Amino acid sequence: MVPTSYYVLLSAVLFILGVIGVVTRRNALVLFMSVELMLNSANLALVAFAAARQDVAGQIVVFFVIVVAAAEVAVGLALLVAIFRSKRTTDVDEIHALRG
Amino acid sequence: MTEITIPPIDWRVATQLCIIFGWASVLLIIALFVPRSRIRVVGYLAIAGLVVAAGAGIPFWGGSAETFGGMLRLDTYSMMLNWLFLAAAAVVIAYSLNYLPKHGIEHGEYYVLVLFATAGMMLLAQGGDLIVLFLGLELLSLTLYVLTGFAYPRETSEESGMKYLLTGAFAGGFIVFGIALIYGATGSLNLAAIGDTLARAALAAEDRTYLYAGAALIVTGFGYKIAMAPFHMWAPDVYEGAPTPVAAFLSVGSKAAGFAALVRFLVEAMGSQWPVWAPALATLAIATLLLGNIGALIQNNVKRMLAYSSVGHAGYMLLGVLAAGAPGGMAGQRGVEAVLLYLLAYMLTNLGAFGVLIALEQRGELTWDINQFAGLWARRPLLASAMAICLLSLAGVPPTAGFWGKFYVFTAAWQAGFGWLTIIGILTAAIAAFYYVRIVVQMFTAEPSRETPAETDPALRAGLVIAIAGILVLGFMPAPAIDLVQRSVLATVGGQ
Amino acid sequence: MLADYLPILVMLLVALFVAVFVIVLSRYLGPQRPTRRKLMPYESGMEPIGPGQRRFPVKFNLVAMLFILFDIEVIFLFPYALVYKQLGVPGLAAMGVFFVVLVIGMIYEWRRGALEWE
Numbered sequence: 001m002v003p004t005s006y007y008v009l010l011s012a013v014l015f016i017l018g019v020i021g022v023v024t025r026r027n028a029l030v031l032f033m034s035v036e037l038m039l040n041s042a043n044l045a046l047v048a049f050a051a052a053r054q055d056v057a058g059q060i061v062v063f064f065v066i067v068v069a070a071a072e073v074a075v076g077l078a079l080l081v082a083i084f085r086s087k088r089t090t091d092v093d094e095i096h097a098l099r100g
Numbered sequence: 101m102t103e104i105t106i107p108p109i110d111w112r113v114a115t116q117l118c119i120i121f122g123w124a125s126v127l128l129i130i131a132l133f134v135p136r137s138r139i140r141v142v143g144y145l146a147i148a149g150l151v152v153a154a155g156a157g158i159p160f161w162g163g164s165a166e167t168f169g170g171m172l173r174l175d176t177y178s179m180m181l182n183w184l185f186l187a188a189a190a191v192v193i194a195y196s197l198n199y200l201p202k203h204g205i206e207h208g209e210y211y212v213l214v215l216f217a218t219a220g221m222m223l224l225a226q227g228g229d230l231i232v233l234f235l236g237l238e239l240l241s242l243t244l245y246v247l248t249g250f251a252y253p254r255e256t257s258e259e260s261g262m263k264y265l266l267t268g269a270f271a272g273g274f275i276v277f278g279i280a281l282i283y284g285a286t287g288s289l290n291l292a293a294i295g296d297t298l299a300r301a302a303l304a305a306e307d308r309t310y311l312y313a314g315a316a317l318i319v320t321g322f323g324y325k326i327a328m329a330p331f332h333m334w335a336p337d338v339y340e341g342a343p344t345p346v347a348a349f350l351s352v353g354s355k356a357a358g359f360a361a362l363v364r365f366l367v368e369a370m371g372s373q374w375p376v377w378a379p380a381l382a383t384l385a386i387a388t389l390l391l392g393n394i395g396a397l398i399q400n401n402v403k404r405m406l407a408y409s410s411v412g413h414a415g416y417m418l419l420g421v422l423a424a425g426a427p428g429g430m431a432g433q434r435g436v437e438a439v440l441l442y443l444l445a446y447m448l449t450n451l452g453a454f455g456v457l458i459a460l461e462q463r464g465e466l467t468w469d470i471n472q473f474a475g476l477w478a479r480r481p482l483l484a485s486a487m488a489i490c491l492l493s494l495a496g497v498p499p500t501a502g503f504w505g506k507f508y509v510f511t512a513a514w515q516a517g518f519g520w521l522t523i524i525g526i527l528t529a530a531i532a533a534f535y536y537v538r539i540v541v542q543m544f545t546a547e548p549s550r551e552t553p554a555e556t557d558p559a560l561r562a563g564l565v566i567a568i569a570g571i572l573v574l575g576f577m578p579a580p581a582i583d584l585v586q587r588s589v590l591a592t593v594g595g596q
Numbered sequence: 597m598l599a600d601y602l603p604i605l606v607m608l609l610v611a612l613f614v615a616v617f618v619i620v621l622s623r624y625l626g627p628q629r630p631t632r633r634k635l636m637p638y639e640s641g642m643e644p645i646g647p648g649q650r651r652f653p654v655k656f657n658l659v660a661m662l663f664i665l666f667d668i669e670v671i672f673l674f675p676y677a678l679v680y681k682q683l684g685v686p687g688l689a690a691m692g693v694f695f696v697v698l699v700i701g702m703i704y705e706w707r708r709g710a711l712e713w714e
Contacts, residue, residue: 002598005306008284015277022270031266038273042280049284057289058280061231063671065276068238070668072272074661075242076265079249081657083258092266104682106690125700132707 007048014041026091028080032073039069110167112160113174116153116182117222123149124215131208139208143197146211147190150218154186162587166228170290173228180440180588181225181360184447187566188352189218191451194563195345195458203343205251213250214349217243221357228368230279230289233361237275237325240357241268244350248342260341267324267334275321281314282369294369315370315377319362326358328418329388332411336395339407340468344461347403348454351410352447359417363439367424367432367590374425381422382521389415389528397535403468405535406453409494412532417442419525420509423516433589438505438512440585445493445505445574452490452567456483459556459564473539475548483554484543486568493571495536496529501574504582655713662705669698 014037021034043062050058111118127149131142157179164175193214200206216239223236245268249261283289285307286297303311320331327335339347370377392411399405420442423435460472460483477484493502506529513522556564574581676683676691683690705711 004284008281008310011277011280015273018273019270022266028262028266032269035266035269035273038270039276042273042276045277045280046283049280049287052284053287055287058283060675061234061279061283061289063675064231064235066671067668068235068242068272070664071242072238072265072269074665075245076262076269077657077661079245079258079262079265082249082252083255083262086253086255086258092262104679104687106683106686125697128700128704132704 004048004052008045011041011045028092032076036069039065107169110165113165113167113172116157117219119153119156120149120215120219120222124212124219127215128212131212134208139206140197142208143193143211146215147193149215150186150190154183157182170292171229171232173226175590176588177436177590178225180584181356182222184356184444185218185221185353188447188451189214191563191566192345192349194559195348195455197559198557199345199458203251210250213243213247217353221353224357225360227361228291234275234279238272240354244354247346248338250346251343256341257343260338263334264338271321271324274317278314278317278321281310281317285311285314291364291369295371299372312376318365322358322362326355326362326414327411328384328414329391329411332391335411336404336407340401340403344454344458348451351450355410355414356443356447359439359443363421363424363436364590366421371425374427378422378425381418382518385415385418385422385521386524388418389524393528393532397531400470401468402470402539403457409532410450412528413446416506416509416525419513419518419521422518423512426516434512434515436590437585438508440588441508441582442505444581445501448501448567448570449490449493452486452564452571455560455564455567456487459483459554459560470539470542473542474546476543479548480554486564487543488540489568489571491536491540495533499575501571504574504578658710662710
């Protein structure tokens with residue numbers, strides 16, 4: 001048995017990679033992928049905890065997180081297509097009609 | 101093969117939610133068959149659904165029940181919030197009825213999305229489980245992303261939708277990871293069960309690390325939703341770019357729902373850890389008060405100013421949240437009451453202020469410069485006085501609703517032992533008064549720089565009248581509202 | 597305890613060594629006489645025509661999004677499939693509600709014309 005803390009450490013590393021990705025990358029598609037990495041690292045932690053505690057609740061959350069992530073990406077891609085039609089770019093630095 | 105028995109469902113708890121969800125689904129189909137020119141009918145039907153849902157809650161007032169294994173709660177706290185959400189949604193739809201055709205973005209989906217967002221808010225108020233809070237939050241956020249980008253092909257609308265989505269998804273990631281860590285620390289997702297576990301015994305060192313990290317992540321995630329500094333940077337851009345009725349909905353509904361869930365999480369699940377989280381949250385509250393109010397001070401764009409001011413108001417509500425967690429029954433209950441009363445006053449006031457903005461907004465003209473308000477009194481005295489009442493209420497000048505909200509929050513924080521925080525709150529309120537009064541002065545004394553036509557329609561006027569009447573009634577006769585708020589208790593705070 | 601995983605580590609190291617070794621070996625032992633033809637992406641003598649990445653219409657995006665949504669929502673059927681007998685009629689009713697919601701989404705996208713290709 002690998003101790004649960006190892007899984008948690010791995011998922012924390014993945015989560016931080018996702019956060020770094022969101023903060024530093026500028027392409028909207030890559031940002032979506034980074035968010036996805038954050039969510040899935042949480043899924044890994046949930047499954048690890050659920051296995052350690054022999055409890056099914058953690059695994060149920062994973063299902064919901066997967067579905068919500070898909071819905072989020074669908075909305076995101078739709079907005080991205082709408083922006084791309086008028087601006088021909090997916091770079092978030094190029095999208096700056098609003099200050100701030 | 102053991103038979104799994106599904107526990108009986110207490111439908112009272114889910115009545116309002118079922119009505120809104122069901123009606124939204126039906127309306128989605130109805131909207132497909134309504135001809136383009138009559139699409140406004142969908143808006144009227146949506147308001148009818150909101151009214152029915154609000155009425156359906158009345159027989160259940162006073163009790164406290166839960167169902168779906170404690171996942172869904174109905175206590176007076178959540179019922180009070182549900183009514184606030186339903187009312188705000190109805191006013192926002194009334195504002196939109198003429199705004200949408202004027203800007204060429206009239207689609208039936210708009211009203212359906214508002215209903216779904218309302219259902220998300222109600223889930224946040226009623227959720228007794230981290231899964232439900234997460235789902236409610238995502239339902240609310242996903243619909244609001246679409247609503248924010250609804251003014252396609254206006255570029256600023258799409259852009260603000262995108263910005264909101266990216267920050268929102270980022271915050272969602274924090275919340276999910278926080279939920280995972282708290283689940284790991286306590287082995288439960290139910291707020292009451294988490295609270296029990298934490299109150300009963302000290303956790304092992306490793307679990308304590310998970311718990312605090314998880315709680316910090318969840319508060320950060322909700323911090324984005326309620327626009328708490330330093331996670332507020334999206335708010336001005338999103339408010340500016342979103343269609344104005346949607347900005348109104350964002351500023352009142354989304355914030356209120358975020359606070360509803362935050363209070364439940366911090367008080368019910370993390371109540372025993374108050375000595376740990378209170379100092380951290382107090383620091384964030386100070387940052388929110390200062391950044392929000394000073395940010396608003398330097399804005400010439402009224403919509404952005406309202407966005408920063410809403411950040412500042414989040415700071416005042418955080419004072420109430422801090423008091424709500426305080427041990428020793430009385431102070432805690434007073435904190436919850438303060439948050440609710442503040443939310444009530446803030447909702448009425450912001451809805452009124454955004455209503456005036458909608459009346460002044462012309463198609464294609466998106467400046468919202470403070471000069472637009474110059475000499476408004478001479479041209480449209482009623483609109484100008486409505487705006488003045490809203491601004492004075494935002495500033496917390498008696499006798500308006502905003503004054504009672506601030507008064508209640510400050511006394512609650514004072515009683516809970518946050519003396520210095522209360523003083524900072526009062527000082528920032530003085531700063532805030534400056535930028536609100538600046539607009540009032542513009543409206544009443546300055547010469548009109550140019551003729552800005554203002555249009556109102558019956559629906560918009562009805563929404564404005566409701567908001568302004570609410571502000572004044574609450575301001576002059578606060579007793580009934582305070583009485584209502586005092587009966588609104590979190591089931592656990594009142595002692596289950 | 598972690599010692600159980602030692603063979604996997606050894607295997608990883610061996611695989612890594614073999615791969616790197618072969619690449620380095622061919623780099624040093626093989627004769628290298630590059631010509632323009634040889635440096636082209638496809639060494640079969642074909643002249644490349646146009647960029648390698650084809651642009652595809654936005655319609656694919658729409659269909660892909662709809663597919664992902666329905667595809668993923670259907671994962672809720674898997675846990676149900678495991679316990680449908682034990683859950684009996686109440687479980688069937690609950691999943692029925694779930695399906696009604698899915699069908700409403702389906703009707704909506706159908707009537708809005710999202711499923712039409714042209």
